[in-house]
Amino acid sequence: MARRLSREEAKRRIEELRREIAYHDYRYYVLDSPVISDAEYDRLMLELMALEEAFPEFITPNSPTQRVGGAPREGFPTVRHLVPMLSLANAFEPGDLRDFDRRVKEALPGEKVEYVVEPKIDGLAVSLLYRNGEFVQGATRGDGEVGEDVTPNLRTIRSIPLRFLKDAPPLVEVRGEAFMPKEAFVKLNERREEEGEPPFANPRNAAAGSIRQLDPRVTAGRKLDFFAYGIGYYEGISFSTHWEVLDWLAEQGFRVNEHRRLFSSIDEVIDYVLSWQNRRFDLPYVIDGMVVKVNSLEQQARLGATMKSPRWAVAFKFPPEEAVTKLRRIEIS
Numbered sequence: 513m514a515r516r517l518s519r520e521e522a523k524r525r526i527e528e529l530r531r532e533i534a535y536h537d538y539r540y541y542v543l544d545s546p547v548i549s550d551a552e553y554d555r556l557m558l559e560l561m562a563l564e565e566a567f568p569e570f571i572t573p574n575s576p577t578q579r580v581g582g583a584p585r586e587g588f589p590t591v592r593h594l595v596p597m598l599s600l601a602n603a604f605e606p607g608d609l610r611d612f613d614r615r616v617k618e619a620l621p622g623e624k625v626e627y628v629v630e631p632k633i634d635g636l637a638v639s640l641l642y643r644n645g646e647f648v649q650g651a652t653r654g655d656g657e658v659g660e661d662v663t664p665n666l667r668t669i670r671s672i673p674l675r676f677l678k679d680a681p682p683l684v685e686v687r688g689e690a691f692m693p694k695e696a697f698v699k700l701n702e703r704r705e706e707e708g709e710p711p712f713a714n715p716r717n718a719a720a721g722s723i724r725q726l727d728p729r730v731t732a733g734r735k736l737d738f739f740a741y742g743i744g745y746y747e748g749i750s751f752s753t754h755w756e757v758l759d760w761l762a763e764q765g766f767r768v769n770e771h772r773r774l775f776s777s778i779d780e781v782i783d784y785v786l787s788w789q790n791r792r793f794d795l796p797y798v799i800d801g802m803v804v805k806v807n808s809l810e811q812q813a814r815l816g817a818t819m820k821s822p823r824w825a826v827a828f829k830f831p832p833e834e835a836v837t838k839l840r841r842i843e844i845s
């Protein structure tokens with residue numbers, strides 16, 4: 513039986529356990545490569561729970577023990593995004609990407625332009641606010657300006673870090689897609705059929721339905737995941753390219769898509785985008801296209817945005833495929 517700790521010792525040990533557990537969550541849920549056994553992980557969590565029970569004044573909503581979610585709230589408070597969440601204009605064929613490239617080059621005469629290409633995850637866009645590296649608020653996109661506060665629900669997604677792994681700026685909005693992997697989707701619908709519940713039509717609806725409901729314990733049971741793909745408002749740190757932003761997010765402990773690529777010509781972009789039109793069915797999550805972004809943040813700022821979409825980014829949409837039963841070829845229109 514560990515000797516009874518003083519209040520100060522307990523506070524220090526609690527902080528130490530939270531950091532250790534945050535690191536192991538990162539290894540397990542983001543890198544898929546744990547460095548301790550499940551039993552060792554459970555022991556850390558049990559020690560933290562025991563200390564929090566003995567010293568309840570130290571319990572914070574951001575403690576790993578709070579991930580499973582508490583009682584549901586009455587309704588969703590609203591959140592005004594510090595930087596609006598824009599929506600993407602669509603491209604449907606290579607010619608549309610060439611038009612996009614031409615418009616970018618016309619607006620930036622004589623300048624070199626690099627493009628970042630990322631899979632377009634088919635989930636629910638969310639914004640995560642981190643204050644001094646601590647996750648303090650999570651919201652849906654809503655109308656782009658104002659979304660729903662779904663913080664307790666997003667807290668249950670293990671690949672969303674409760675705190676940054678490295679030194680943190682005072683305030684940053686992390687943007688990304690919450691999604692349900694295909695395997696979790698199939699298992700959830702099997703369970704719903706058994707329980708006489710209507711199945712979800714596709715993983716996007718399943719993710720949205722799991723987040724936009726009031727009971728975080730329901731969200732906790734839905735095995736959701738998260739890819740970070742950008743930032744909105746930020747202060748106390750500077751970036752010059754989108755690629756740097758993605759690297760920084762990965763360093764802070766977020767899952768960033770491994771199939772992102774950096775190109776310096778629209779021809780390479782088109783080849784890469786088309787290469788995923790069929791390969792996408794082998795991914796363990798649904799993508800409905802690829803997103804093409806101007807890499808330089810300074811060029812993005814000069815290109816600006818229309819009322820609702822950036823001029824510096826476009827979504828290339830793949831054609832919807834008819835549903836095919838095998839797991840690896842699950843694609844739902």
Ligand SMILES: NC(=O)c1cnc(OC2CCCC2)nc1N
Nearest residue numbers: 598630631632633689741803825
């Ligand atoms: N669903 C995605 O995977 C995805 C969506 N959006 C963006 O970037 C938009 C965000 C605002 C302007 C560019 N990137 C993505 N990867």
